[in-house]
Amino acid sequence: xxxxxxxxxxxxxxxxxxxxxxxxxxxxxxxxxxxxxxxxxxxxxxxxxxxxxxxxxxxxxxxxxxxxxxxxxxxxxxxxxxxxxxxxxxxxxxxxxxxxxxxxxxxxxxxxxxxxxxxxxxxxxxxxxxxxxxxxxxxxxxxxxxxxxxxxxxxxxxxxxxxxxxxxxxxxxxxxxxxxxxxxxxxxxxxxxxxxxxxxxxxxxxxxxxxxxxxxxxxxxxxxxxxxxxxxxxxxxxxxxxxxxxxxxxxxxxxxxxxxxxxxxxxxxxxxxxxxxxxxx
Amino acid sequence: xxxxxxxxxxxxxxxxxxxxxxxxxxxxxxxxxxxxxxxxxxxxxxxxxxxxxxxxxxxxxxxxxxxxxxxxxxxxxxxxxxxxxxxxxxxxxxxxxxxxxxxxxxxxxxxxxxxxxxxxxxxxxxxxxxxxxxxxxxxxxxxxxxxxxxxxxxxxxxxxxxxxxxxxxxxxxxxxxxxxxxxxxxxxxxxxxxxxxxxxxxxxxxxxxxxxxxxxxxxxxxxxxxxxxxxxxxxxxxxxxxxxxxxxxxxxxxxxxxxxxxxxxxxxxxxxxxxxxxxxxxxxxxxxxxxxxxxxxxxxxxxxxxxxxxxxxxxxxxxxxxxxxxxxxxxxxxxxxxxxxxxxxxxxxxxxxxxxxxxxxxxxxxxxxxxxxxxxxxxxxxxxxxxxxxxxxxxxxxxxxxxxxxxxxxxxxxxxxxxxxxxxxxxxxxxxxxxxxxxx
Numbered sequence: 001x002x003x004x005x006x007x008x009x010x011x012x013x014x015x016x017x018x019x020x021x022x023x024x025x026x027x028x029x030x031x032x033x034x035x036x037x038x039x040x041x042x043x044x045x046x047x048x049x050x051x052x053x054x055x056x057x058x059x060x061x062x063x064x065x066x067x068x069x070x071x072x073x074x075x076x077x078x079x080x081x082x083x084x085x086x087x088x089x090x091x092x093x094x095x096x097x098x099x100x101x102x103x104x105x106x107x108x109x110x111x112x113x114x115x116x117x118x119x120x121x122x123x124x125x126x127x128x129x130x131x132x133x134x135x136x137x138x139x140x141x142x143x144x145x146x147x148x149x150x151x152x153x154x155x156x157x158x159x160x161x162x163x164x165x166x167x168x169x170x171x172x173x174x175x176x177x178x179x180x181x182x183x184x185x186x187x188x189x190x191x192x193x194x195x196x197x198x199x200x201x202x203x204x205x206x207x208x209x210x211x212x213x214x215x216x217x218x219x220x221x222x223x224x225x226x227x228x229x230x231x232x233x234x235x236x237x238x239x240x241x242x243x244x245x246x247x248x249x250x251x252x253x254x255x256x257x258x259x260x261x262x263x264x265x266x267x268x269x270x271x272x273x274x275x276x277x278x279x280x281x
Numbered sequence: 282x283x284x285x286x287x288x289x290x291x292x293x294x295x296x297x298x299x300x301x302x303x304x305x306x307x308x309x310x311x312x313x314x315x316x317x318x319x320x321x322x323x324x325x326x327x328x329x330x331x332x333x334x335x336x337x338x339x340x341x342x343x344x345x346x347x348x349x350x351x352x353x354x355x356x357x358x359x360x361x362x363x364x365x366x367x368x369x370x371x372x373x374x375x376x377x378x379x380x381x382x383x384x385x386x387x388x389x390x391x392x393x394x395x396x397x398x399x400x401x402x403x404x405x406x407x408x409x410x411x412x413x414x415x416x417x418x419x420x421x422x423x424x425x426x427x428x429x430x431x432x433x434x435x436x437x438x439x440x441x442x443x444x445x446x447x448x449x450x451x452x453x454x455x456x457x458x459x460x461x462x463x464x465x466x467x468x469x470x471x472x473x474x475x476x477x478x479x480x481x482x483x484x485x486x487x488x489x490x491x492x493x494x495x496x497x498x499x500x501x502x503x504x505x506x507x508x509x510x511x512x513x514x515x516x517x518x519x520x521x522x523x524x525x526x527x528x529x530x531x532x533x534x535x536x537x538x539x540x541x542x543x544x545x546x547x548x549x550x551x552x553x554x555x556x557x558x559x560x561x562x563x564x565x566x567x568x569x570x571x572x573x574x575x576x577x578x579x580x581x582x583x584x585x586x587x588x589x590x591x592x593x594x595x596x597x598x599x600x601x602x603x604x605x606x607x608x609x610x611x612x613x614x615x616x617x618x619x620x621x622x623x624x625x626x627x628x629x630x631x632x633x634x635x636x637x638x639x640x641x642x643x644x645x646x647x648x649x650x651x652x653x654x655x656x657x658x659x660x661x662x663x664x665x666x667x668x669x670x671x672x673x674x675x676x677x678x679x680x681x682x683x684x685x686x687x688x689x690x691x692x693x694x695x696x697x698x699x700x701x702x703x704x705x706x707x708x709x710x711x712x713x714x715x716x717x718x719x720x721x
Contacts, residue, residue, distance in 0.1 A: 035444055036444070037401065037484060040465060040466035040467075041464055042466065044463060045446065047449065048447065079466065083451050084449075084451065085408050085450035086449055097409075101370050101615070102600070102612075102614040103527055103600050106528070106602065106606050106610075106611060106704075106707045107707070107708055108709055111704075111705070143368070143452065143621065143622070144369070144371065146375070146376040147376065148371050148372075148525065148533070148600065149526065149527045149535065150533075151528070151709070155409065157411060158411040159412055160410075165709075165710045184412065186412065187412035187415075188412070199415060201447075202445070202447070204418045208300070208412075208415040209419070213294055213295070213300055213381040214295065215377075216534070217532075217535070218291075218380075218535050219534070219535075220535060220550075220551065221288070221536030221537055221538075222291050222292070222295055223295075224550055225284070225287075225288050225537075228285075229284075230285055230287070230288075231284060231287065232288060232289045232513070233283055233287070233509065233513065235506050236506070
């Protein structure tokens with residue numbers, strides 16, 4: 001889905017870096033690896049930290065992760081290229097993601113994305129030029145971000161901007177570019193993309209207490225329950241538990257997916273059954 | 282008679298600063314810990330089995346039974362991993378839960394880990410939800426400081442460490458073995474089973490992987506009893522669950538109810554289909570569950586009845602589309618999603634989803650011929666049951682179900698020479714629609 005709309009040549013996946021990874025970053029990368037029983041488990045958050053320090057995943061960052069985890073740079077590279085949040089081109093001060101999965105697209109996400117592309121003069125996965133006194137923005141369309149009850153949804157540095165319109169989305173990016181204060185609809189004042197990546201690496205920024213507990217859509221059912229006096233039953237009020245399936249076979253008969261059923265049967269028969277055959281059932 | 286809505290997990294979402302430990306404990310939070318510690322781990326497992334709790338992440342496998350698969354004679358450490366990689370299109374229940382009351386999840390993690398005798402647990406949360414990550418980090422920090430995590434919890438002699446781990450953008454990591462790969466610092470591609478994670482999961486050790494809502498339901502079962510939980514819902518789908526309504530209803534949102542509530546009841550609670558419009562099609566549990574239509578409005582939303590109606594309960598992600606929506610456009614977009622998210626490990630899914638997009642995109646433009654519908658179904662037949670994991674299966678659901686119910690609409694694209702719908706009419710800011718987006 002990487003169309004190239006803006007002017008200039010397509011950048012190579014990795015460009016040369018002009019500065020080494022600072023020693024503090026090395027120390028923090030080691031700190032992340034030490035959180036886990038096996039250090040390699042730290043790789044995903046470590047790459048988030050590399051992005052926070054470098055503004056993208058750089059060759060230097062890959063080398064640092066590889067050396068700390070005692071794996072090859074190719075191994076790290078393989079991971080970095082698998083996950084969509086890792087960027088090999090420099091990301092702007094703010095990453096703006098417009099949900100264009102079906103529900104948000106239908107509810108207006110497609111029109112929001114089109115408007116932002118023309119307003120910012122960039123295509124998907126492209127960044128506005130760096131200008132003195134203005135913040136830069138990387139625009140991308142994103143997949144479902146688990147906020148469908150607030151559709152159409154836009155994410156800025158992975159913070160929720162709920163219930164957007166083309167006009168409100170343009171206002172948000174203009175405010176961000178001009179340094180005006182913008183708040184997530186369910187979170188704090190928007191930080192920069194690099195600051196956000198640092199939190200994802202596991203270094204809290206102290207903003208957890210900002211924003212509401214829940215937005216209005218999250219409370220839709222609860223509000224009705226309160227109005228009508230509906231509650232969960234009191235303990236000891238309900239009927240007794242009915243008999244549960246006693247065997248795996250009984251459970252998988254009731255389970256929802258034929259795949260779960262077939263795999264459990266395969267497990268039961270210790271591999272005697274060809275899984276391909278079982279899946280046909 | 283149980284009330285129509287039964288807030289349990291959502292019950293304290295409207296409290297002041299609900300995400301803080303102080304607010305959570307004010308509401309009786311962490312009460313289940315001492316009750317659980319007074320029981321043997323096996324008794325905790327038995328209680329969860331008795332409750333009838335079935336996995337809330339889509340598949341509906343009995344949670345207590347999953348825990349029972351952990352071989353306790355295996356000398357390796359045991360692990361609990363929470364699947365907080367909520368990414369199934371339409372699914373939006375775990376994210377608001379972790380945003381509003383992360384301590385409910387942390388409490389569930391402690392009780393569940395105690396039951397399976399794990400001293401290490403992980404919450405694998407998708408990386409694209411920054412503020413949820415913040416709230417989880419804070420909750421874990423507060424729980425340590427209060428002695429709910431760490432060594433000798435509540436003087437029980439039980440130790441537990443919990444790490445919040447942010448993913449990096451991969452739908453496939455919602456598949457439990459791909460999630461383990463991600464948690465081990467690798468490309469998120471599913472593993473061959475057997476061995477199952479219960480025997481050889483994280484670091485080849487016995488591992489339980491459960492959805493956020495499943496784990497968050499555990500404290501209520503321990504605190505109020507298995508019979509209380511089992512008293513809600515239907516015969517084989519017991520307890521409560523969060524139902525997420527999105528799309529063309531007047532008031533989209535989260536509705537916590539016993540399993541078995543119908544879409545007709547839920548739409549009524551959501552203020553009806555947006556004014557002047559009518560229901561056209563819907564997903565019962567995310568885009569991987571076959572589409573349903575108005576004729577299914579009275580199907581009880583439990584595992585059995587939705588299955589009998591030809592779909593799956595899935596994650597109770599009810600995406601509602603009215604008559605302004607082009608089903609071909611909707612299905613094409615979902616198919617593009619599966620193509621993008623296919624991990625590339627197996628050929629049927631990697632190549633198949635690519636061909637599905639090619640064929641569908643041509644139809645959507647009004648090109649191709651009626652025979653392409655049979656081609657699509659043939660492609661689906663070569664993916665369903667033949668791909669390595671359920672992602673490929675899921676990719677076929679919207680296509681085969683939409684051809685089943687809306688064949689004429691596909692053909693209309695051919696006769697019309699393109700999409701006969703105005704995409705602007707389906708938006709919330711369409712001049713012809715009521716302002717759904719401006720709800721209070």
